[in-house]
Amino acid sequence: MGEVLSTGMGTLAAGPPPRGVGIRIVGLAKAFGEVQVLRDLTLEVHPGETFVIIGASGCGKTVLLKHLLGLLRPDAGQILIDGAPVANPGEPKRYRIGMVFQSGALFSSLTVGENVGLWLKEHRVADDGAIERIVTEKLALVGLADKKHLMPSELSGGMRKRVAIARALATDPDLMLYDEPTAELDPVMTDHIAEEIVDLKGRFRITSVVVTHDLNMGCYVADRMGMLHEGRLVEVGTPEQIRRSTNPVVRAFITTQTKGMGGA
Amino acid sequence: MRRPGLLAGTGAVILRLLQTVGEVLLLLGQAVRASRAAPRNVDKILAHMAEIGNATLPLASLTAVFIGGVLALQSGFQLAKLGAEENLGGLVGLSMVKELGPVMTSLLMAGRVGSAMAAEIAAMAVYEEIDALRTLDIDPVRYLVMPRVLASLLTLPILTVYVDVLGWIGGALVGSVNPRINVSFHTFFSNLRLFMEVRDVLDGLVKAMVFGVTVAIICCYVGLQTRGGPREVGRSVTRAVVLSFICIFIFDYVITRLLI
Numbered sequence: 228m229g230e231v232l233s234t235g236m237g238t239l240a241a242g243p244p245p246r247g248v249g250i251r252i253v254g255l256a257k258a259f260g261e262v263q264v265l266r267d268l269t270l271e272v273h274p275g276e277t278f279v280i281i282g283a284s285g286c287g288k289t290v291l292l293k294h295l296l297g298l299l300r301p302d303a304g305q306i307l308i309d310g311a312p313v314a315n316p317g318e319p320k321r322y323r324i325g326m327v328f329q330s331g332a333l334f335s336s337l338t339v340g341e342n343v344g345l346w347l348k349e350h351r352v353a354d355d356g357a358i359e360r361i362v363t364e365k366l367a368l369v370g371l372a373d374k375k376h377l378m379p380s381e382l383s384g385g386m387r388k389r390v391a392i393a394r395a396l397a398t399d400p401d402l403m404l405y406d407e408p409t410a411e412l413d414p415v416m417t418d419h420i421a422e423e424i425v426d427l428k429g430r431f432r433i434t435s436v437v438v439t440h441d442l443n444m445g446c447y448v449a450d451r452m453g454m455l456h457e458g459r460l461v462e463v464g465t466p467e468q469i470r471r472s473t474n475p476v477v478r479a480f481i482t483t484q485t486k487g488m489g490g491a
Numbered sequence: 492m493r494r495p496g497l498l499a500g501t502g503a504v505i506l507r508l509l510q511t512v513g514e515v516l517l518l519l520g521q522a523v524r525a526s527r528a529a530p531r532n533v534d535k536i537l538a539h540m541a542e543i544g545n546a547t548l549p550l551a552s553l554t555a556v557f558i559g560g561v562l563a564l565q566s567g568f569q570l571a572k573l574g575a576e577e578n579l580g581g582l583v584g585l586s587m588v589k590e591l592g593p594v595m596t597s598l599l600m601a602g603r604v605g606s607a608m609a610a611e612i613a614a615m616a617v618y619e620e621i622d623a624l625r626t627l628d629i630d631p632v633r634y635l636v637m638p639r640v641l642a643s644l645l646t647l648p649i650l651t652v653y654v655d656v657l658g659w660i661g662g663a664l665v666g667s668v669n670p671r672i673n674v675s676f677h678t679f680f681s682n683l684r685l686f687m688e689v690r691d692v693l694d695g696l697v698k699a700m701v702f703g704v705t706v707a708i709i710c711c712y713v714g715l716q717t718r719g720g721p722r723e724v725g726r727s728v729t730r731a732v733v734l735s736f737i738c739i740f741i742f743d744y745v746i747t748r749l750l751i
Contacts, residue, residue, distance in 0.1 A: 296626050316625035324626060332623040336611070346627045349634070398627065 247401045247434030248309035248322045249274045250295065255304035256458075257290055264290050266458035268304070277428050277435040279445040281469075282455035283480065288438040289329070291455070292404050295436065296326060308402065322402060325395025329407040331387035333379040333394070339366070340375035343394045365393040369423055385416035392423060403427070405437040409444050417444055424448045442481055446470070454480065518632065518715075519708050522640045525633040532638055539642030546603040547650055551596055555587075555654040558595060559661030562586055567665070567672035576672055580679035581686030583662035588687065588695045592655040594743055597647060597702030601735035605710040608639055609731035612714025613724040621715065631715065640707040647703030648696045655695065659683065694750045701742055706735045 250272040257265040264287040272278045280288050293299040294306055297315045306313045314320040333342050344362040347353055353361065366372045369389035379387055388408060395403060405424065409417040421444045428435065428448065439445045445452055446466035453463040454477050462469060462477045472478060529536065562583050570576040612635060615621050624631050659680070666674035713731035717723050 293622075296622075298622055298625060317628050317630050326623070326626040328619050328623060330619060332619040334620055334623070335614070335618075345629070349627070349629050394627075 246432055247274050250402070250434065250436070251305075251307040251310075252294075253305045253307075255291075255294065255306060256302045257287075257294065257299065258302055263458055265294075265301075268455075268459055270453060270460055270463070272434060272436060274434055275432040276450045277424070277437065277448055279437045279439060279449035279452045280455055280460075281440060281442060281445050281452060281480070284440060286455050287458055288440075288455055289406055292326070292406050292436065292438055295402075295404060296324060323398050323400045325398050325400030325403045327388065327391045327395050327403070327405045327408055329410050331379070331384075331391040333387055333390055335379055337379075338375065339371065339377050339379065339382070339390050342379065342390060343375075343397050345394070346398045361397060365397045366390070368396060368427075369393045383416075385412050385419060388412070388416075388420055389423065392420075392427075396427070401433055403433055403435040405435065405439075407439055407441075408437065409439065409441050417441065420444075421447050456480075514716075515708060515712050518636065518712050519640075519704070521632045522637045522708065522711075525630065525637040526641060528633050529637065529641055532633070535634075535638035536642050536645075539638050540646045542607075543600060543604050543642060543646045544650065546607070547596070547600050548653075550603065551599050551650060551654050552657055554595060554599065555592075555657035556661035556664075558591055559583060559587060559658030559663075560665040562591070562658070563662035563665040563672065564669065567669065567674065571671055571673075576666075576674050577678055578682055578686075579662070579666050579672065579674045580659075580682030580684075583666075583679075584659055584683035584687055585691060587655045587658035587662075588691050590695075590743075590747075592651045592658060593647075593695050593698035593702060594739065596651045596654045596699065597706060597739050598736060600643070600647060600650070600703065601706045601710075601732055601739065604643075605706045605735050606728050606732050608707065609710040609714045610724060610728045612711055613717035613727040614721075616715055616717045617720060617724055636708070636711040636715075639711055640704055643703035643707035644700050647699040651695060651699040652692075694746075697750070698743065698746050701746060702739050705738050705742060709735050709738060 250270070252268060252270045255265050255268040256263070268291070270278075280291065282288050290299065294301055295308065295313065297313045297318075308320075309322050311321065333339075334345065337345065340359075340362050341348075343365055344358045347358045347361060352358075362375065363372050366375060369392050371386060371389055371393065374382065374386065374390070379390070382390065392408075408424065409420050412420065424435070424437065425448055427433075435448075437445065437448060446469075449466050451463060451465055452469045453460045454469070454474075455461075456476050462472050462474050464472070469477065470481065472481075563579060566582050566586075567576055567579050570579055570582070612621075615635075621631050624634060663674075663676050663679040666672045666679050667676055710731040713727050713734065717727040
């Protein structure tokens with residue numbers, strides 16, 4: 228079993244009390260054919276914490292997220308969310324997960340409003356009037372309340388990401404997962420999305436796991452970060468601890484010329 | 492790595508085929524189980540029924556009239572040689588109802604609507620929309636597959652009856668205007684009524700329902716299995732339509748053999 232390289236939880240910003248679930252991953256391993264993507268990965272995320280996972284493209288970050296969603300089953304190891312093994316999608320569970328996919332994954336045949344309200348409608352959480360109000364409220368959180376009647380194809384990439392965030396929030400999640408939330412976005416839009424994540428952190432304090440190779444964005448939103456390399460977490464700490472890391476793998480990743488950490 | 496021999500290669504193909512058949516049947520079972528939720532999804536089912544009708548009706552109308560006409564032409568000439576042209580109505584009518592109507596309608600549906608089903612679901616699979624449904628705890632089979640299967644089950648028989656009638660009209664038209672056949676509308680439809688039984692119509696409707704479900708489940712299955720990018724979406728559409736065609740022909744023989 229790999230050892231948890233935890234140097235202590237960063238200080239959470241003052242705000243509402245943490246809610247959301249804790250995550251405990253022990254010895255997670257996953258291979259696709261002969262390619263070992265994750266090996267002996269061990270990680271703990273505390274309730275209310277925003278944990279950012281960084282790493283090179285193709286190192287298994289998205290595969291890890293899919294395990295948390297129950298879309299993939301591990302070859303070995305255990306994943307506990309809120310103390311219970313990860314449920315398959317559709318199975319009853321004590322918590323709700325909101326997921327923001329890299330591409331947004333908005334349903335192209337539905338309007339923005341229908342996308343955001345889909346979970347509410349399909350699970351009959353509320354009547355049409357209440358759903359309409361909740362949809363407006365969630366879209367207002369991401370500044371897109373006036374875009375309710377547009378189709379996803381009419382939105383920019385940044386808007387699609389924000390609608391995806393609103394859709395995830397409509398489920399009132401205990402755990403938010405973000406898969407490369409700022410991929411393919413310009414610097415201005417990257418700032419907007421990062422601010423959204425920080426704003427949501429301040430408002431709701433739900434547990435969040437953000438997967439990204441955007442180091443500066445990751446530092447900005449994280450309470451703690453972990454670097455994934457060759458299927459394992461090689462370093463875990465606060466953004467400042469990561470910045471000061473002497474691990475050669477981490478230093479090689481964070482000190483690159485074009486996308487390295489500022490001041491690393 | 493050695494290339495597999497003929498026996499190993501054949502075995503691998505058969506195993507893949509059996510696996511596919513098993514997975515399609517599994518999906519069908521899941522869709523049947525999900526049909527408990529049909530009353531809550533009436534709007535989706537009706538929308539798909541309208542889509543099937545709108546997409547298939549124009550081409551089916553044209554095809555039915557001309558197929559009925561050609562059938563009347565081909566068989567009318569032969570019957571006239573034997574002095575039995577007054578049986579044209581029964582021959583054309585039964586051929587449409589028992590065979591050409593259901594087969595032609597389902598082939599058209601597979602080409603027009605089945606391809607669109609496969610394309611839409613394949614694109615959803617490729618762009619992570621299926622995964623997004625699962626993360627929202629929405630069962631993709633209940634949300635996507637079941638409404639399409641039920642819509643096809645309900646719409647194909649209706650379309651088939653429509654195609655049958657148009658085929659009769661086409662056949663009667665050709666029979667009445669062609670001087671070598673020269674069978675009046677009255678003679679055509681009287682003969683049709685003489686030979687046709689309720690059971691003949693029901694046989695055709697059973698085929699239509701089976702073909703409709705077959706096309707829908709195959710196209711949904713192929714769509715859900717799609718991985719990769721836009722190129723794979725195109726391949727899935729082709730694969731879905733070809734598989735649907737093959738299954739329609741196979742099931743047509745099997746059902747005909749069982750019902751005779």
